[in-house]
Amino acid sequence: MCYHSQKGGNNLMATVFTSRQAIQITGVSQRQLAYWRKIGLIIPSQQTPGGHARYTFPDLIALKTAKRLIDAGVSLQKLRKSITALTRTLPHLRQPLSELSLLATGDVILVFHEGAVFETLTGQEWILPIAQFQREVTQQQKQQGLASGQGELFPEANPAQCHEQGI
Amino acid sequence: MCYHSQKGGNNLMATVFTSRQAIQITGVSQRQLAYWRKIGLIIPSQQTPGGHARYTFPDLIALKTAKRLIDAGVSLQKLRKSITALTRTLPHLRQPLSELSLLATGDVILVFHEGAVFETLTGQEWILPIAQFQREVTQQQKQQGLASGQGELFPEANPAQCHEQGI
DNA sequence: AAATGACAAAAAAACGAAAAATTGTCTATG
DNA sequence: CATAGACAATTTTTCGTTTTTTTGTCATTT
Numbered sequence: 001m002c003y004h005s006q007k008g009g010n011n012l013m014a015t016v017f018t019s020r021q022a023i024q025i026t027g028v029s030q031r032q033l034a035y036w037r038k039i040g041l042i043i044p045s046q047q048t049p050g051g052h053a054r055y056t057f058p059d060l061i062a063l064k065t066a067k068r069l070i071d072a073g074v075s076l077q078k079l080r081k082s083i084t085a086l087t088r089t090l091p092h093l094r095q096p097l098s099e100l101s102l103l104a105t106g107d108v109i110l111v112f113h114e115g116a117v118f119e120t121l122t123g124q125e126w127i128l129p130i131a132q133f134q135r136e137v138t139q140q141q142k143q144q145g146l147a148s149g150q151g152e153l154f155p156e157a158n159p160a161q162c163h164e165q166g167i
Numbered sequence: 168m169c170y171h172s173q174k175g176g177n178n179l180m181a182t183v184f185t186s187r188q189a190i191q192i193t194g195v196s197q198r199q200l201a202y203w204r205k206i207g208l209i210i211p212s213q214q215t216p217g218g219h220a221r222y223t224f225p226d227l228i229a230l231k232t233a234k235r236l237i238d239a240g241v242s243l244q245k246l247r248k249s250i251t252a253l254t255r256t257l258p259h260l261r262q263p264l265s266e267l268s269l270l271a272t273g274d275v276i277l278v279f280h281e282g283a284v285f286e287t288l289t290g291q292e293w294i295l296p297i298a299q300f301q302r303e304v305t306q307q308q309k310q311q312g313l314a315s316g317q318g319e320l321f322p323e324a325n326p327a328q329c330h331e332q333g334i
Numbered sequence: 335a336a337a338t339g340a341c342a343a344a345a346a347a348a349c350g351a352a353a354a355a356t357t358g359t360c361t362a363t364g
Numbered sequence: 365c366a367t368a369g370a371c372a373a374t375t376t377t378t379c380g381t382t383t384t385t386t387t388g389t390c391a392t393t394t
Binding site (some may be wrong): 020076077 | 352
Binding site (some may be wrong): 196197198199200206217242243246 | 348354355356358359364
């Protein structure tokens with residue numbers, strides 16, 4: 001039920017799509033398609049000699065991704081800035097919209113990349129595994145038991161042994 | 168190297184901490200401790216007859232969590248609003264700060280809860296597994312092959328067979 | 335069919351001023 | 365020692381206005 005069929009010469013990755021097809025498949029409006037192409041957000045990877053768009057499959061993914069993020073409440077400007085920032089952070093990416101897993105939260109776009117989560121604009125990364133606090137305080141407790149507590153107790157960058165995912 | 172030691176009657180969960188200890192352990196300032204207590208953000212679970220604070224271990228976790236979020240750039244007001252919203256969304260929680268995994272991204276606080284991720288203030292949830300698009304478009308391709316495409320192609324709520332995590 | 339251009343409506347961002355919240359410091363009290 | 369209160373400095377929010385961006389619609393062109 002789940003095989004990626006590609007019988008005959010009908011290779012999906014080699015197929016190109018017209019604007020009309022891209023519109024139908026992704027749900028992006030004609031106006032948006034044109035505008036996004038104009039501002040360079042999503043440029044069709046191929047063109048006819050006459051300048052007509054030919055969207056590749058990764059292009060469609062980018063289009064659909066953009067649409068979903070927008071539907072999720074992300075403004076186009078934030079999206080553009082995120083992509084600019086992302087391509088700076090991860091220069092090897094050609095089209096972050098089709099190559100990354102993104103998560104929109106109304107205000108912010110996060111990217112899941114190689115196991116980590118970070119914010120697209122700042123690159124800031126933050127996770128709070130509560131389990132770790134428990135260990136820290138337990139540690140602390142032991143220390144206190146030995147010498148009646150004084151001094152720095154939670155040195156911010158904490159060398160985590162006994163690693164635990166928490167999420 | 169990683170056993171949660173609790174020799175004798177020294178059970179961590181039963182231990183209570185004075186304000187001074189809470190300050191030392193969590194790094195929260197005295198002023199903050201007092202203010203947060205006053206506004207009800209983090210109230211010590213226990214008190215002496217004379218009204219002196221006795222913070223339990225979960226209290227310490229809440230304190231440390233708040234501090235870390237603040238250090239990560241979240242304002243106290245956003246933190247307060249997030250917690251208000253969270254306890255509305257998840258009424259069974261007594262203290263979200265100690266019972267949830269939170270992730271701060273400068274602007275927004277996300278919560279990881281039962282496998283899902285959402286934004287604390289709006290409850291909005293969004294994940295974009297790219298792998299799914301691929302399947303959708305493949306599907307679309309097949310349809311097009313049979314009947315030259317017309318009509319709705321990406322009915323938004325898509326019944327995902329062949330589920331794939333993507334993240 | 336598809337791209338382009340022009341115009342207007344709608345949505346979002348930028349900006350600045352005023353109000354509110356948070357925190358530090360210091361003093362007093364129990 | 366810990367709490368409470370007062371005061372001021374700093375940080376955040378809020379709000380209203382202006383500017384910019386984005387999108388729809390329609391007409392024109394290739």
